[in-house]
Structure formats: structure tokens, C-alpha cells
Amino acid sequence: MANVLAAIFGCAAVAKLTDRRALPQAIVDFGLPARTATPLGGLLVVCEFAVALALAVRPWARGGALGALVLLAGFSAAIALNVSRGRTPACRCFGGAHTAPVGWSTVARNGLLATLAAFVALGGRFPWLFAGLAAATALAWLGLRPVRIRKVRPGMVARGFSLPDETGRTWTMDSLLAAHRPLLLVFSDQACSACSALLPQVAGWQETYGERVTIAVVSGGTQHANVLAGADGPDGAAPHRLLADAHRRVLADYGVTATPSAVLINAERVVVAAPAVGAAEIRGLIEKALRTRGGSTIARRAVLFASAALAPALASACTAARDIRSIAPSGTPPKQVEVGGGWLCDQRYALCTSASCEPSPDDPNVVICRCAVEDGYSYGFTSCDERAPKRDKLISTFSVQNTSSRTHAMTCTDRARWANCLDVTCHIDPQDPHRALCHCQSVESENFLTFGGNCDTRTCATVIWSAATQELPGVAEYKSAMKGIGLPVTFPEACPSSTPEAISRSVQPLRVR
Known part of the structure; x- marks a missing residue:
């Protein structure tokens, strides 16, 4: 155990030493005076080297573990003070090798290391007690780690700042x-x-x-x-x-x-x-x-959402059909088709095209939408294997599977909040197996379109709808792939409008998310 801690503190000291230019600034970011940053940075590196050396030499290991406890307590106090004040400076614990904002997960990680150091300082006594503490702090560290933002990819709405x-x-x-x-x-x-x-x-x-x-x-x-x-x-x-x-x-x-x-x-x-x-x-x-x-x-890749297919969509459909025939047995629709950078998959999925949503109590950038659980073909930008349902977990993708004569495409022209649900993770509602709770990205803009609202544009400002911006790729690829495998596609009609201008806006190219 002492050797593990020695390696951790030794690596941290070496990384900070090679990152001397940024270390003083990191100390300033934590709220300490600029004039103290350089000497404190040097002192910190010396202390970490001393702790690593003491832990590596058996007669000094218990003293080194006590030194590690002091350093970890100081680090944790500084992090907790900043986080409690709403500040999350970058943790350069290992210099430039790893840079990420601090949080309560960082405190929990230091708690795990402190548990190991205390075990060494006490000479290995009370192993079951420290094993339990180590397990608890490890679980806290993993549980408090922030959810990683999904990988930035073409077609996503760029996050604001x-x-x-x-x-x-x-x-x-x-x-x-x-x-x-x-x-x-x-x-x-x-x-x-x-x-x-x-x-x-x-x-x-x-x-x-x-x-x-x-x-x-x-x-x-x-x-x-x-x-x-x-x-x-x-x-x-x-x-x-x-x-x-x-x-x-x-x-x-x-x-x-x-x-x-x-x-x-x-x-x-x-x-x-x-x-x-x-x-x-x-x-x-x-x-x-x-x-x-x-x-x-x-825009050239898009398709008119609520109208008949345009020439580019027809050309894309022909290409998709050729590709599909080359990979599927004759007369048998394939279970998966790759087209336009995404995948058409035949499996269970969450459909959020007309879902209403509520703000997440934990994250202002997330809204929770109640979406329909469907089985069949849908289109998304992750592979079919990645989207495969696992127990109560589903992925939200796009289709028009539940479109009926009562479904309309409503355009909201004023700036308002809506939900971007494409490719997000959902979980089946334990109270209703036909519904899934999806954690979607919160977006605020004008000129977005939803299948919800029943053409009552007043709800654009009062309800958070699962919706889409205009002129996005994906709808054309979905339509092309479905036609290529010989399955019908019926898009909802645009909501009736009293002005020609509004009608024109309601049929702009877009991609439902």
C-alpha cells in the first residue's frame, strides 16, 4: 500500500515540476494571492517528493503516510472551500497531464487516498475497518463524478456560453x-x-x-x-x-x-x-x-419536413437503396442500415418527437422528457450496437412511427426553451412501461419545430417541447433509408396558419431531435 501511495505522490510531484509555468496560476485560481503562488508551488513539489521518498523507504513509511494525510487534508479543504462558493478551478493534481474542474468527486478521491494513508500510518491495523472506508470513499468518488457530455459530433446544436x-x-x-x-x-x-x-x-x-x-x-x-x-x-x-x-x-x-x-x-x-x-x-x-x-x-442535405420528397432526398434514397441491396438478403429488410453518417436500426427505442418536458432539479442544462417506448425502425447517429436496449435503458432516436392524421408539425417562431433529445439515454418509467424518461439537452432559440402542441402556438412559451431547429441533417437520411428498404414513411402535415409567411416557415428543412 505504501508503494502505491509513493508512486502516486511521486508522479504528481514530477508532473507539477514539468508544469512549472501553469502551477502558480493554478494556485492563484484557487484564490491565493499571486505573490505567494511561486513559492507555494515550489514548496508543494518539495513536500510531495519528500512524502513519496518517505513512503518508498520502509522505516520511514509511517511518517510519510502522516505527511500524505496532511497534504490531502489541505488539498481537500481548499477544494471544498472553492466548490462551496460555486467556483471550480482546474485541478492540476498531475500537472498538465490531466486538467479538469474540481468538484465534490475530487474531495471523495482524496478521501480514498487519505484512507489508504491512514491505514499505512497505523501500521496496517484494523484492516476490515479501512477496507470498508476505502470502499465507501471509492463509491462516493465514482458516484459524484460528473456525467460526461456526449461527444461533440456533426448535427449537434452547439452549447452556449x-x-x-x-x-x-x-x-x-x-x-x-x-x-x-x-x-x-x-x-x-x-x-x-x-x-x-x-x-x-x-x-x-x-x-x-x-x-x-x-x-x-x-x-x-x-x-x-x-x-x-x-x-x-x-x-x-x-x-x-x-x-x-x-x-x-x-x-x-x-x-x-x-x-x-x-x-x-x-x-x-x-x-x-x-x-x-x-x-x-x-x-x-x-x-x-x-x-x-x-x-x-x-441546407442542401436537408429535406422539406412536411412536404413530399425533394430531388436531393430522392437521389439520396436511390443511393441508400443500392447500399441496402448490397448488404441485405433479397426480399428481407435488413435489421440495420448505415446511411448519411448515421444508422437506421430495427429495435426498441424511445420516441420523443411530441414529448413534453420538465426542468431537471439537478442540472439547469438538462430537461426530463416523457417519451414513448416504440419497437421498429428509427434513425440516430450512434451505431445499432450502442443503441441496443439494455434492461430498462433505451436511446432516444427519430422516426415517424406513431404519426397519425391528428399529428401536426408546429413551428414556434418566438424565442423559447425546448429539448434536444436525439441520441440521449432514457430509462423506462417503472410506473408505465410504455413511457421512458429521457434526460435531454435544454436549448433556447427561436424558429424550432415540434410534433407536440396540437398547433396551439401559445404552448411554445408555456411548455418545454421536445423539438428541433431548422435546416439540420438526418430527416433526409431517415426518409431515404426507409424508402430504400421498401417501408412507407408518412410525415405529419404542417399546422394551418393564417399567414403565408408562417406557412412558409413551417415547411423549412429541419431535423427532429
């Missing part, structure tokens, strides 16, 4: 997209040398392509550090729109685990390309952004 730039101006997703141009979000970190090398190129892209692509840098760390990190741009100027993500929450929301990386978002706030990592892949996103021109590529 509000961050200050180098001048103190606050930028949001809406303000960055106000010019109706593609948005390239470049993710950086103040301790990332490759990011510092890329920033001059970013400044050059902003200068060259600024009229065609909006480029913003989201950098983990404090605003002041980010300004300094960007000071080596062309002619000594830093890139503008250098946004400070002080606690790296936006990086966590977008699932960023390596920097530099970037994601391309179209003018309709939809992710249009898989995240790119490294300078070469990010340059490729710039080229894609210049071709995207505000999301017209996605």
Missing part, C-alpha cells in the same frame, strides 16, 4: 453568430506550448478571412494569462476575440481533452464538422468553413 475577451467585452454564442457567418471555435490553454505557437496563425486567419468566417479562441485559464499568451501574433498583436475560460468549463462542455483543437459551427448554431485536433486539422476546418458559407451545405 458567456465569456470575456481581452478588452473585457462579454461574448456569447449568439453574439459570435450575429454576422450570420460560420464560426470557428479554437480551444487553447495557457499552459499549452503548441497553442502559443498556433495563435499567430489564428491572428493571420482573422485578418485574412474575417469577412467570411468568424474565428474566436476559447482559452482555459485567467483572462490576463490569455492576453499574454496571445501577444506573439502578427506584428506583435494578439488575436482578437481571445475569450478567457477561467475555470475551463466551456472546454469541459465541448469535451475538449487535448489542445489546440477546434470545432466548426454554422450560422444556425449547428456543429458541421467533427472536432479537429492540431494545427493541420484546424487549418482543414478553415478551408471547410470557407466552403460552408453560413450552413448552406447542410
Whole structure:
């Protein structure tokens, strides 16, 4: 046990030593004065090395374990104080090798290590007691770990944020997209040398392509550090729109685990390309952004939701049919079909197209929707194996399986809150096996469409509907795949409207989520 602790503290000390540039800033992020950051950082590394050495030498192991207990108690107190005040600075416990916001799960992890250290300090006595404590703290650590945001992928609605730039101006997703141009979000970190090398190129892209692509840098760390990190741009100027993500929450929301990386978002706030990592892949996103021109590529892939199939959908259907015939026995509909970057699967699933939802009591970014449990073909962007039902667990995907003459597609034109449920995890309601409770992403926008509401647009503002933004891929692929295997597809009609303009809006291309 002592050797395990020695390895942990030794690795932590070495990682901090190689991350000397960021360690003082991490200490400042925890609320300590800047003038004490450098000496405290050095003292911390020395203490961790001393504890590791003592634990590794058998006669000193109990003393080393006591030292480990003192360090862990100090770490836990600092983390608990910050979290209780609503602050979640990055935990650089292992330097730059692992950076993530602290939380109560971090306190629980330190509790597990402290239990092991106490066991060593007491000379291995009371093994059953410490085994129980270790199991309890390990379960608390696992239970308190935040739910990982699903991987960013094309077709997702980009998550919102509000961050200050180098001048103190606050930028949001809406303000960055106000010019109706593609948005390239470049993710950086103040301790990332490759990011510092890329920033001059970013400044050059902003200068060259600024009229065609909006480029913003989201950098983990404090605003002041980010300004300094960007000071080596062309002619000594830093890139503008250098946004400070002080606690790296936006990086966590977008699932960023390596920097530099970037994601391309179209003018309709939809992710249009898989995240790119490294300078070469990010340059490729710039080229894609210049071709995207505000999301017209996605619009060409879409299909009129409440009308007959258009020519692009028919062409896609022909392609899908050829692919399906090549993998399915003659006359037998296949159980799964890959088309358009997603999968049509024949299995049990949750259908949320007309579900009403309620805010989650635990997470403001999540709403809980009561969706229908269905069996049959549905379309989503995860594989059929990943979507396979397991006990009470289902995945929410898209179909028009329960569409009837009473189902209508209602467009909500005013800004309101709605739920994005595609590919989210659901659990069958123990009180009603025909319903599933789905934890969907909360979104706020205008011009979204739902199968719920029964054409009463007043409910757009009073009910959180499972809905979709306009001009998203997926509906055309679903229709193509279904036609390719010879199954009928009946989309609901648009709600009647008293104005031609509203009717026109109600049949815009979109993808139900």
C-alpha cells in the first residue's frame, strides 16, 4: 500500500515540476494571492517528493503516510472551500497531464487516498475497518463524478456560453453568430506550448478571412494569462476575440481533452464538422468553413419536413437503396442500415418527437422528457450496437412511427426553451412501461419545430417541447433509408396558419431531435 501511495505522490510531484509555468496560476485560481503562488508551488513539489521518498523507504513509511494525510487534508479543504462558493478551478493534481474542474468527486478521491494513508500510518491495523472506508470513499468518488457530455459530433446544436475577451467585452454564442457567418471555435490553454505557437496563425486567419468566417479562441485559464499568451501574433498583436475560460468549463462542455483543437459551427448554431485536433486539422476546418458559407451545405442535405420528397432526398434514397441491396438478403429488410453518417436500426427505442418536458432539479442544462417506448425502425447517429436496449435503458432516436392524421408539425417562431433529445439515454418509467424518461439537452432559440402542441402556438412559451431547429441533417437520411428498404414513411402535415409567411416557415428543412 505504501508503494502505491509513493508512486502516486511521486508522479504528481514530477508532473507539477514539468508544469512549472501553469502551477502558480493554478494556485492563484484557487484564490491565493499571486505573490505567494511561486513559492507555494515550489514548496508543494518539495513536500510531495519528500512524502513519496518517505513512503518508498520502509522505516520511514509511517511518517510519510502522516505527511500524505496532511497534504490531502489541505488539498481537500481548499477544494471544498472553492466548490462551496460555486467556483471550480482546474485541478492540476498531475500537472498538465490531466486538467479538469474540481468538484465534490475530487474531495471523495482524496478521501480514498487519505484512507489508504491512514491505514499505512497505523501500521496496517484494523484492516476490515479501512477496507470498508476505502470502499465507501471509492463509491462516493465514482458516484459524484460528473456525467460526461456526449461527444461533440456533426448535427449537434452547439452549447452556449458567456465569456470575456481581452478588452473585457462579454461574448456569447449568439453574439459570435450575429454576422450570420460560420464560426470557428479554437480551444487553447495557457499552459499549452503548441497553442502559443498556433495563435499567430489564428491572428493571420482573422485578418485574412474575417469577412467570411468568424474565428474566436476559447482559452482555459485567467483572462490576463490569455492576453499574454496571445501577444506573439502578427506584428506583435494578439488575436482578437481571445475569450478567457477561467475555470475551463466551456472546454469541459465541448469535451475538449487535448489542445489546440477546434470545432466548426454554422450560422444556425449547428456543429458541421467533427472536432479537429492540431494545427493541420484546424487549418482543414478553415478551408471547410470557407466552403460552408453560413450552413448552406447542410441546407442542401436537408429535406422539406412536411412536404413530399425533394430531388436531393430522392437521389439520396436511390443511393441508400443500392447500399441496402448490397448488404441485405433479397426480399428481407435488413435489421440495420448505415446511411448519411448515421444508422437506421430495427429495435426498441424511445420516441420523443411530441414529448413534453420538465426542468431537471439537478442540472439547469438538462430537461426530463416523457417519451414513448416504440419497437421498429428509427434513425440516430450512434451505431445499432450502442443503441441496443439494455434492461430498462433505451436511446432516444427519430422516426415517424406513431404519426397519425391528428399529428401536426408546429413551428414556434418566438424565442423559447425546448429539448434536444436525439441520441440521449432514457430509462423506462417503472410506473408505465410504455413511457421512458429521457434526460435531454435544454436549448433556447427561436424558429424550432415540434410534433407536440396540437398547433396551439401559445404552448411554445408555456411548455418545454421536445423539438428541433431548422435546416439540420438526418430527416433526409431517415426518409431515404426507409424508402430504400421498401417501408412507407408518412410525415405529419404542417399546422394551418393564417399567414403565408408562417406557412412558409413551417415547411423549412429541419431535423427532429
